[in-house]
Amino acid sequence: MVLPILYSYRRCPYAMRARMALHYAGVKVETREISFRAKPAHMLQISPKGTVPVLQLADGEVLEQSLDIMHWALAQHDPENWLGSVRQQADAVELITLNDGEFKQALDRYKYADRFPDQPSAIYRAQGERFLTLLEGRLAIQSCLQGEQPHLADVAIFPFIRQFSMVDVDWFVQADYPRLRGWLNAWLASELFQAIMQKCPVYTDE
Incomplete structure (x- = not known):
């Protein structure tokens, strides 16, 4: 099974909220912690803006914004109805x-x-x-x-x-x-x- 790839930085608040939504939704991802001094070439290839979080889905689609990642995760599973009314x-x-x-x-x-x-x-x-x-x-x-x-x-x-x-x-x-x-x-x-x-x-x- 090919997991989605999440490029993240532990202390970045945007990456935090994306990771929280993914974990809450029970979505398994391959988390790749980056260094801003040596950003992975693959991350820059799929997201030239060079900021985190970046989520590459199993089908190759790339989500470059934390809120997009959160909404995608909740669309997979939202057990406590975080989206609400x-x-x-x-x-x-x-x-x-x-x-x-x-x-x-x-x-x-x-x-x-x-x-x-x-x-x-x-x-x-x-x-x-x-x-x-x-x-x-x-x-x-x-x-x-x-x-x-x-x-x-x-x-x-x-x-x-x-x-x-x-x-x-x-x-x-x-x-x-x-x-x-x-x-x-x-x-x-x-x-x-x-x-x-x-x-x-x-x-x-x-």
């Missing part, structure tokens, strides 16, 4: 668009503030906090971002909140986001996250 799917699009757009930009500038010296890091953090405040408000009335059960938005957004929380841990643990911290910690402790964070040797074409 039509309304929830539309809501997920809005939340993930905010996460991948405005919030990701603020996150990058906050994390790498030395590369963006026009503003102090606290300014970039405050820009990111607009999204944190939105999520905190949702979690004040429900257990997960889209209701009482996990859905696509939770999994797609979680790795980026994890990354944001790690920029200044001391600040995050005392910031006024108790429900968001609880939500984040639950995902960090989950069997799903632990499973997809197992270390793999770096893959080479040689």
Whole structure:
């Protein structure tokens, strides 16, 4: 049996959410951990953009975007209905668009503030906090971002909140986001996250 090939990088939030969806769906793949300093030639051949995740299916089709990989995985098997209702799917699009757009930009500038010296890091953090405040408000009335059960938005957004929380841990643990911290910690402790964070040797074409 030829398995789909997943090119990944353990700490990349885009790759994390793709791996979580694949593992949740029970889709077996051959995971190839890359080094950004020596990207595999085969990966660049099938996806010249050179970023992860990249999933090559058994029939040769290539999925180059993490959300496409997530949706493909859930189309194979979605035992807990992560996709949810039509309304929830539309809501997920809005939340993930905010996460991948405005919030990701603020996150990058906050994390790498030395590369963006026009503003102090606290300014970039405050820009990111607009999204944190939105999520905190949702979690004040429900257990997960889209209701009482996990859905696509939770999994797609979680790795980026994890990354944001790690920029200044001391600040995050005392910031006024108790429900968001609880939500984040639950995902960090989950069997799903632990499973997809197992270390793999770096893959080479040689």
